[in-house]
Structure formats: C-alpha cells, structure tokens
Amino acid sequence: FEESRNRYFQALVLAKQIGNAKKQMEILREIWSIGNSTGDMKLVRSTSASMDSLINVTEDADLRFSYFCQKGDEAKSKGQFLLAEKWYIKGKELAEKGLTQDKSSKHIAYTKLRGLYITTKQYDEAIQYDRRVIENYQKQLTSDDEMYYFPYCTQADIYRMKGDRNNCFACIDSLFLGVDKVKEPRELCVMYLTRARCHNAFKEY
Secondary structure (H helix, E strand, O other): OHHHHHHHHHHHHHHHHOOOHHHHHHHHHHHHHHHHHHOOHHHHHHHHHHHHHHHHHOOOHHHHHHHHHHHHHHHHHOOOHHHHHHHHHHHHHHHHOOOOOOOOHHHHHHHHHHHHHHHOOOHHHHHHHHHHHHHHHHHOOOOOOOOOOOOHHHHHHHHHHHOOHHHHHHHHHHHHHHHHHOOOHHHHHHHHHHHHHHHHHOOOO
16 A cells, blocks of 8 residues: 555646546545545544645535535544535535536535435425425426436435424426336336335334
C-alpha cells in the first residue's frame, strides 16, 4: 500500500497544479479508501480534512453536491442519523438553488432524505419528501406514460409502515390507475407485491 499511496500523492500534486478540483476529489477518495482499508486512521483523518477544505473552496456545485451526499451516506451507514440529515440537507439546499448542472440533483436529494426518514421511522417527514420525489418524477413524464404512477409504490409502503390504512390504499388506487399501460412484468410484479403487502399489513386476507 505504501507504493500505491505515494503514487496517489504524486497524482494529487499534479491535479492541484492544473486546478482540477474533480480529479483532486477522486484521488483523495482513493487515498481515503487506502487508509480505511488498512486501518490508518491518521491518513483517514488527514484525507477527510483535505476533502472538506477542497469542498469549501471549490465553485463546482456538482462536486459539492456529490460530496454532501457521500458524507450523508457514510454517516447513515454508521447510524449517525442526525449527522446524515445535516449533510443531506446541505445537498438539498444546493440542489434547490439550481446551481448544479445535473438536473436530477433535487430528485436525488429528496430521495436521500426520504430514505433516511424511513430508516429512522419519521414517516411524516418521509412522506413530505416522497411527495417531492413524485412531483419531480412526474414533471419528466406525461400522464399517459406507463410509469407515471409507479412512484406511488413507495408512498404506499410508507403509509403502510406508519399504520395509516386509508392513505395507504389511496396510494394503491393511484398506483393502479396506469396498470393497463404497464407492459414490463418486473414492474407489474412490484405493483402487485406492494398491494399484497398492504392487504397483509392490515390483516385483509
């Protein structure tokens, strides 16, 4: 690992010289991975600090958004849910300002927060962000598209987990509005499984 690490640092110097922030971040992530896999916590901490510093000075909004999501994912995987929420909200705020080139940034940000709140059983917050996910998703389609209503699968599941039968089945009704247009067996399977889970959860055998 010593030789590999040295070569990464050489590449990092070159990336700094040409002012390529995205390449610098890629290299720093590789170095961080080496430290993490070898248990070199000093390297992990120093590399993390370098990535934080880079993000603070770069004007690349897409790079910043990607980093915020990455940090949120890392915190979530460690059970640090408040910290994950902080990073995801940073990403959401950046995406909502319209500064990123990636047009899917808002969808990604809302999906990250929805997933976090499902994990922490904050179902009202999860539903709030799921509605934004659906809104952004449906803006890209026309109402006669076969996948237009498909996102209601997730919302039905959230209401199921919350124990809200009426809203759960309202979502199922919305989901199946376009069932006749869906041709792919995989999607149809997901739809019927979602409906079955809801009936099962509310003991409607």
